[in-house]
Amino acid sequence: MVKKIVYALLALLIVIQLFRPTKNITTTEQIQSIDKAYIIPQNITGILQKACYDCHSNTTIYPWYINIQPVAWWMNDHIKEGKRKLNFSEFGAYTLKKQDHKLEEVTEQIVDEMPLKSYTLMHNTAKLTADEKKSLTDWANTLRKEIQSKM
Template sequence: MRKSSIVLLSLLVILVLAQFLRPARNKSSHDSPNDIARLHPMPEDVQTMLKTACYDCHSNNTRYPWYVNIQPVGWFMASHINNGKEELNFNEYGTYSPKRQRNKLKRMKEEITKGDMPLTSYTLIHTDAKLTTTQQETITNWIDSTLNKIDTTKSH
């Protein structure tokens, strides 16, 4: 066999074997009592926007597309989800200290305002997750309102 044939055959075997090594799924079977929506009530439209644009990577429940079953795509997605949850997990928001909760809200507003979230790599495929300017304003207005309520409660 020629060297190039051996290399191609080896790559094919590795790709086939990789299909059997799948990352764990990000699925929780229950609603979290620590979810941000339980701590800071939000209008239904804000909750829908956050679930559509953010929750796949920033919660304990991800909606998985069919192509996640193809490796290494599944590994790539698992890495994105783990990194996203490490940065902010909406389902675990209530476990954060009050200072961290405020900082997460401020950072969330900043990321949305700058257009850095949701990630472009995510919105290319999930076009419904791309936030319009109006949606960005709606979410950031809710964040401002929530921060004001926190500050008012804290000062009493």
Template sequence: MIKKTALTIVIVLIAIQLFRPERNIAVAGSVNAIDLHYPVSNAIKGLLRTSCYDCHSNTTIYPWYSNIQPFAWWQQSHVVDGKKELNFDEFNSYDVKRKKHKLDEVIEVIEKDEMPLGSYT
């Protein structure tokens, strides 16, 4: 019975490797990227790229384990949710009120140490 259960688990783990989420990799830069429309220092650009852009832009740098299911699904759900909340590559497409609100939220989540997520750092 244990061998049958173990074999079933192995088969399921192998089978789910065939179902991969779509990758968040843009082929070109966005004309609405925040740093194209607002003065952003190199230090802040670097911080955004290393701490924010993987979930809050159109380009994610994936770690090695993102090629293994179910980790890829979990990571992709973070990326999809992050981009819905704030996408720095689409920032200039937001209306003025939304831009201000999003920047206020960025300050708030950083001050509360809610971002970047603990699972990310």
């Protein structure tokens, strides 16, 4: 009986490998991205790319384990949720009020919630130093003032 259960589970594991989510990779120019809407300092671009863009843009860089189900399903849902909350690739399409609010959330989340510990566990380079957090927060607050002046 135990052998049958093990074989059934192995068969199920093999079958689910055939069902893969669509990857979050855009190859076209992203005309609504935050760096098209605003001038972003190079150091901030680097921080955003290493710690934010995999879940909050249309340009996820996938690790090797994305090819294993059900891990890919979990990651795909996580990325969709991250993009629903904030998508830097579509930031320029947001209203000014929404841009301001999203940047306010960035300053709140960066304190100790983002990037997620589950993400930095496998992506050690995404961990932000205190200086990087301060730079990102200062930049977000400065950009908020610029946006608020247009409202």
